[in-house]
Amino acid sequence: MYDLAIDLSSGEGNDNHSVCYNLPMPELPEVETVKRGLEKAIKGKKLADFESDWHKMTNKPAKQYQKILKGKQILDVRRRSKMLIIDLSAGWHILFHLKMTGQLVYRDKKHCLIGGHPIEKSCANLPSKFTHAIFTFSDKSHLYFNDVRKFGWARLYKSEELARVLTKLKLGPEPLAREFTVDYLLKALQRRSRSKIKQVIMNPEIVVGVGNIYSDETLFSAGVRPDRPAGKVKPDEARRIHDSIIRILKAAIKAQGTSFSNYVNSNGEAGAYTKQLKVYQRYGKKCCRCRGTVRKMKIGGRTASFCPKCQH
Numbered sequence: 001m002y003d004l005a006i007d008l009s010s011g012e013g014n015d016n017h018s019v020c021y022n023l024p025m026p027e028l029p030e031v032e033t034v035k036r037g038l039e040k041a042i043k044g045k046k047l048a049d050f051e052s053d054w055h056k057m058t059n060k061p062a063k064q065y066q067k068i069l070k071g072k073q074i075l076d077v078r079r080r081s082k083m084l085i086i087d088l089s090a091g092w093h094i095l096f097h098l099k100m101t102g103q104l105v106y107r108d109k110k111h112c113l114i115g116g117h118p119i120e121k122s123c124a125n126l127p128s129k130f131t132h133a134i135f136t137f138s139d140k141s142h143l144y145f146n147d148v149r150k151f152g153w154a155r156l157y158k159s160e161e162l163a164r165v166l167t168k169l170k171l172g173p174e175p176l177a178r179e180f181t182v183d184y185l186l187k188a189l190q191r192r193s194r195s196k197i198k199q200v201i202m203n204p205e206i207v208v209g210v211g212n213i214y215s216d217e218t219l220f221s222a223g224v225r226p227d228r229p230a231g232k233v234k235p236d237e238a239r240r241i242h243d244s245i246i247r248i249l250k251a252a253i254k255a256q257g258t259s260f261s262n263y264v265n266s267n268g269e270a271g272a273y274t275k276q277l278k279v280y281q282r283y284g285k286k287c288c289r290c291r292g293t294v295r296k297m298k299i300g301g302r303t304a305s306f307c308p309k310c311q312h
């Protein structure tokens with residue numbers, strides 16, 4: 001029954017990579033995996049109904065959602081930064097953010113597709129007490145929005161409103177898009193020359209989708225300390241940082257993608273990429289490259305892990 005499902009937990013605050021993901025926060029690869037799964041599952045379907053019991057999840061009353069959504073077709077599913085966009089017919093769009101504990105589950109007679117925070121690990125008992133919005137399609141399949149802390153949202157916009165909302169966010173380029181070049185990164189580093197490099201690459205106005213996990217991994221791979229002032233990063237180091245961001249995110253998306261077809265009832269285990277993490281949250285442990293000790297430091301309120309011997 002569960003032959004089409006994904007598990008997208010990602011570790012934040014975990015010391016041991018094999019267990020215990022106490023604060024999973026979906027990053028770009030996880031959201032991209034949800035996007036790919038949903039695209040396959042719902043593109044072309046028609047919406048028939050909507051219900052919600054949590055008014056902050058929506059930007060209009062549920063009754064209005066019902067009216068607007070009824071009969072609308074799913075034209076496309078996209079991702080922008082860590083948000084999902086479902087394009088509907090007649091110029092409507094649903095903009096989703098899963099925040100810390102949001103989960104999207106699609107279920108039809110044959111499939112159970114789970115993406116986001118691992119609240120519900122199967123489709124068996126849906127809707128559950130964590131289900132706060134349900135999209136029903138004309139073929140009687142459902143998309144459930146589950147959220148423990150209820151910070152996630154699904155907002156409904158007309159095209160021009162959506163464009164305005166996205167413009168306001170001042171998001172930088174997607175890391176896997178053509179606009180994200182070494183030159184672009186170098187110029188951004190010069191503009192923020194006194195900020196620490198980790199903060200600069202995590203700043204969504206510079207480039208989106210590089211969160212705590214992937215910034216640690218990127219800087220380790222590039223051999224650059226997370227607290228280096230951005231203005232002191234040399235061009236060849238910037239090139240290595242740029243290439244690492246792209247390579248690591250691509251590998252993470254690929255790893256998440258591999259868990260797509262075989263997830264059944266994981267006990268909250270993160271996607272396959274966590275097995276490839278080299279430095280994130282490994283402070284106090286041996287560096288896998290030089291056997292020295294991985295250290296940690298606070299940067300902008302976040303814990304950065306790095307190897308003082310491998311990163312300069």
Ligand SMILES: [Zn+2]
Nearest residue numbers: 287290307310
């Ligand atoms: Zn090392």
